[in-house]
Amino acid sequence: MQIGDILDRAAIAARVSAPNKRQALTLAAEIAARNFGLDSAVVLEGLLAREAAGSTGVGHGVAVPHARLEGLTRMRGVFLRLDQPVDFEAVDDQPVDLIFALFAPPNASSEHLRALARVSRLLRQGDLREHLRQAHTPDAIHALLVQEQSAAA
Structure with a gap:
């Protein structure tokens, strides 16, 4: 699974x-x-249900909310960069400004877990997080995520 396969510009x-x-x-x-x-x-109901089980704020200003949704046939992603960080009840108590939401079909258990692990590993890289915070366009963000994943492979 490649980031480019799940995240459209x-x-x-x-x-x-x-x-x-x-x-x-x-x-x-x-x-x-x-x-x-x-x-x-x-979609919101799915995300909120997952958050009720525990925050998806993984630290360093990053959250990876996720949900399984009827109507999807493959893994999909949404990326948000917030102007101002918000409290996400993250594990390190730091506010979140980078959000990579993952959405999976209801039956995609191992694929869903692999995607979560891949995104989490990718966003643990401090340099990448800073570049994402400086990127001005969806194209630039997409290129950073796809390029960084390729470099890490």
Whole structure:
């Protein structure tokens, strides 16, 4: 699984504002709904249900929310860079400004776990996080994520 296979440029928001975690997840749900032909309320419900089980804030200003959704036939992703970090109840108590949301078909258990691991490993790289924070366009963000994954392979 390659990042380019799950993350389309149209599913990247380079500068968005959200006053809190719920609004950030709502933005991710709206982008997912628009790009993947899903109902945004259903997507948000899936994300919120997962967050209720424990925060997906993985540290260093990064969150990787995820949900399994009916209507998907393959792994899909949405990337948001927030203008201002928000409290995500992250493991390191740091606010989050980089969000990579993953969406899986209901039956994609091992594929879903591999995708989560891949994205988490990728976003642990401090240099990449800083480059993502400086990128101005969805194309630049996409290129950074795809290029960095290729370099790490």
